[in-house]
Amino acid sequence: MTFKLESSLVSVAQNDAKTDHEALFSVAIAIAAIRLGEPFLIKDEDDFHLCLGVDGMSEQTFAAFMRRYPGRSPLLIVSSERGDALGFDKLAPISMSIAPGDTPEKLYAIAAKHPAKVSRRPVFEQPDARPALDLLIKARLIPACLFYADVPNAGALASEGITVIEKASVEAYQAAKTRSLRRKSEAPIPVRGGINTRMVVFQYATGETEIALIVGKPDISKPLPIRIHSACATGDLFGSERCDCGDQLRLAIERLDELGGGAVLYLDQEGRGIGLVNKIRAYDLQDQSLDTVDANRTLGFPDDMRDYQAAATMVRALGWQSVAILTNNPKKVDALRAHGLDVVERISHQAPMNENNSHYLRTKAKRSGHMLKYK
Incomplete structure (x- = not known):
């Protein structure tokens, strides 16, 4: 009995270590891809969501992403905190449509500029986009992205070199990092x-x-x-x-x-968890009359992370x-x-x-x- 119990504990420890390794390794790769401005895939059980961060998005990458699925347009996703700044009382990340004539600069303005303005409707809660925004925050970027939900042929996208990251790994990352x-x-x-x-x-x-x-x-x-x-x-x-x-x-x-x-x-x-780049962005917003709490939230972050x-x-x-x-x-x-x-x-x-x-x-x-x- 003792041997079986000890073997069971060893097995649990080995499984935990494997889970930690997978989370640390896969999230590190995803963060690198995101900071390079590349699209990424979130795997949520049997569903795959194709995402592209707005912060640092180039005209070329934006155009290629918009052409990815003919006849279908991605959604613009911002955090619930940014949603508050835009006047939407939502508890989850919110989605809105991409308008004709949108550019990376216009989309970044919707995601992070002050005063916060947006006229497009409708706006919906998009909880399945939360892992994508969490990854962007871990990359110390503005939590806003273009988002194709439930995309087909994820295997083909992965074969193109697009990074795939499991939702479970994103959720496990912080605890795994601290244990290391x-x-x-x-x-x-x-x-x-x-x-x-x-x-x-x-x-x-x-x-x-x-x-x-x-x-x-x-x-x-x-x-x-x-x-x-x-x-x-x-x-x-x-x-x-x-x-x-x-x-x-x-x-x-x-x-x-x-x-x-x-x-x-x-x-x-740094910056109550948002990183130095975003802290200086928040300083700029504070110089436009916002206090330290509202500046962080206007950028899409919680006021203290x-x-x-x-x-x-x-x-x-x-x-x-x-x-x-x-x-x-x-x-x-x-x-x-x-x-x-x-x-x-x-x-x-x-x-x-x-x-x-x-x-x-x-x-x-x-x-x-x-x-x-x-x-």
Whole structure:
């Protein structure tokens, strides 16, 4: 009986590893094809959907895609968030027709420009397009595509070299990626102010990295004081005053040192998960009067796409199960607890406001639930 049970567990583990490998490998190939502007096929059980991302779509690719099925036109798909900006109250991705005279530039304007305008009807929910939009988001592109639903002769398309990706692999990708995270290298990195730190680098099977900056010598017998900090090239590297990120990062290192040691978990989640290209697009929209929440949604993204499972994985890899977290965001506390960590304390962590980030910070408090206190 014991042997059979152990064999069963080994079999389950092998199947899980195979599933993870398939998800990581196939999604990586699909992302590369999408970023090159190529069409791709979503396999949903027995159905195949042919898709082409709008972000970066060329005139030549657009024309070829429109001719793919004579007598049939693809749909334009945008996310429900973009749908809200366009005035459509839908819970799923929405579809609309392609109009005569449409060009890649006009379609991109419908998908991502402000003010959001569209006059065409009808508009329908298109839930089977969600995996395609999820893939575009993983590729850090605007979630909008041209979409042929239930196409025939998928095998012939695949033989042309069009990438085929299973819906199940798209859905399994993020968890598989997080399970692949491994502690890879570390070294002392003394920082300004005479604070002793050690950088521990974690790497995914996909090649991306996360960083734990260990400050001082935290006591392994006590909860680990941490600050989860999402990467911000503009604030952390260049000192931008549009946000408080750089100030929060430097303040966190100082406060962790004062607490006797801790860790900054520096996560690759630029722009609350939408990536640097789209973050700068959002900045442009903010300069057109939108706040940080509406700017992300106008581009078709949720207002906050960050995930903290990697942070929980890193804490456990460092040897802790319980933490005290420097944050004003109660969602971080909830997320860490959902991923199995014991969060014993939330420590307020507020950087000074300036004239350039005051609207941003007040938006975080008013619309994103951050526990900030500014006069």
